[in-house]
Amino acid sequence: MTEGEGALHRLDGVLSTSGYFWTLCLVGEDQSEKFSRLTSELRAPFSATGDGKRISSGFSYWGVESTVAWLHACSDLFYPVMRASIESFPHRWSQLLPSVTGQGFHYVSLGTGTGHKDHTVLETLQRGRAGELCYVPVDVSPEMLRQGQREALRGLGLRASNVVPVQLDFAGARNARRLRRLVEELVGDEPVLYALAGNTLANFESDTGLLAMLVRELLRPQDRFLLEVATTGALDEPSALAAAQEYQASPRFGEFVTSAVMQYTDLHIDMDSVSFEPAVEDDRALMVKVVYRNRTGAPLRLTLPDRSRIDFPESDTIRLLITRKYAEQGLVKLLGDARAQEVDRYRSGSHAGYGEPRFGMDLMLLRSAAPAPAAAPPPPNPFT
Template sequence: MALREPAVQRLEGALTDPGFSWTLCMVGEDQSQKFSQLTGELRAPFSRTGDGKRISSGFSYWGVESTVAWVHACSDLFYPVMRESIESFTRRWQRIGTALEGRRYHYVSLGTGTGHKDHAVLERLRRGHPELRYIPVDVSPEMLRLGQREALRNLDIPAGSVVPVQLDFSSARNVLGLRRLVERLVGEEPVVYSLLGNTLANFEDDTALLALLIGQLLRPQDRFMLEVASTEQLDEAGARAAAREYRASPRFGEFVTSAVMQYTDLRIDMDSVSFGAVVEEDRSLLVKVVYRNRTGGQLRLTLPDRSSIEFPDEDTIRLLITRKYSPAGLEKMLADAGAVEVGRTRSGFNAAIGEPGFGMDLVLLQAGPPPAPNGSHRPPAPNPFG
């Protein structure tokens, strides 16, 4: 590996200044283009079903207000998906991490979240590996700073070994750029990538995204750790329970509306937030959260570029989609994405008698043979508001 330039060495020294809390961050894309994308999605046509105007995954966490709202939601007693996921993660990671023993891995975290899970991963990977590099990646600079702080808490990892990257990893161009950056930083040494917290389920074409990440990031020596929400019950009763789970958390409601409140002048009425869920073929319970104009009249919304749009009565803004995968659905998605399972562990949530068995699956993957052409194609998901 080439020697670092003296200027970079001086910068590393500045990062350790005890008198100020500096965070180094590599910005991988033009933020003005992200604003343009957000504005374009909010200009979409009228839809009663949440298929027009939308806040795409990534923008839900973009900005200080959304970051703070997400942290609060993750600690909400009424939001078990993330709270129990965080609390059980260390135990599940310790079990699945045995498959990594015998080699020294660097760590790339796709979507840092609160940083608690990255802390558990780093604590183990750091043992016997003083040269470990930690590369947290997120579309939100605010989330990067917050997550990095928690991830590195009480860990003796030099500032120069931490390279936060602001990047939207759902873009093929960005993924290729990330791979080149990682290879420059670690050479041929193996890497563990992670996509935790059911983040994959927030994307419309989850299989295509996973195929992109597996196919473009992983070399034979690398591994990929995926965490998704799971369900043992794939029927209408399970769908209703999944929607109810998200609806029950006031702080989750604050989180899903935070981006609209931050990037438009819409006055939020929580009674206008709707949670619906359907069975998505034989693969998952699909939950959709929308904001509906229930005022009985037309509104005008000001967008980030100071332009305005009409928001008619009964029009909607999709705030979020998420899923809980069935065992068969998860298996098919992994196969369609060209991923080979190395290990898996599951933690179920405490459920009342008669309630569906929800939980979190943690899967360790490696790249397999390239998937067949169109292997990840599937028909559009049914709409809970259709």
């Protein structure tokens, strides 16, 4: 090994020339702590409405089985929500390009998904760059990182040392601060484009709290935030029912939402016990709550990841997923409460035929609306 050449320097050459798809991943948290949290959430008290036992958003994608089930769902012809989102993303992203072109953004993807959207963004961000683009995909699931990264980097020719996958649950403020410090060490003061695509925000119980935290903890004045959300033109019961039916119609989506509870408990899955329950969430969004309800007519006993056992009484539920479609007034309030300012936005329009609900998928470019910190006053001049 020559002077100044370390193992990481040589590893960059190996990753770039080996001809095999190696994945170098930074693990940002203790996985045993996540098992503890998952177990705790499954011990919640009885609820007939899906507000007790639950699988939080990050755990829905955690593990090989859930990752494979998600990738299958995204290609399901009967699951138009995500398939249409992936297929239409290049056009929607192209409408925002005037607001990002030529600014030299690096890219941090919060939740890589299938990788198709990251590929579209990376392909345009690297055009005409004088320097090298840094790509930081972040996901709670190492397997999702690997699968998404493979598609995201296809044919782009990014240097292996400029791709830094990070296994991290970005939904916690402490982890978000850690991520920001890492990104700042990688890119310095150069601007960063963060992205939360695929209507992921809608899967969190406190969506406003999550967005506010991410904007507060991640964004510097020069940074931007790309947010993709599903939208609705109406807040009424027929529209809520239609939103639920979009998900219920896909067998592959049903396999995905039950994959985590099947993987981490010994519950025998009966798809007839999965309910897609619609609601109008105040004046802001349509909500669909996906729950697994004990309909056996008798109490069950479930084994959890730590081998402890819990009661699962008749009519008790495990919430598998929540999702939303936002009304315009709901989005305005969401951004205001999160202290996020809209820089640019592509409104997909609310597609509908006669008598059909008006649903769409909007793409927004945001910045922090918080005032920049005041510059420190200069030190006093000792000679005056």
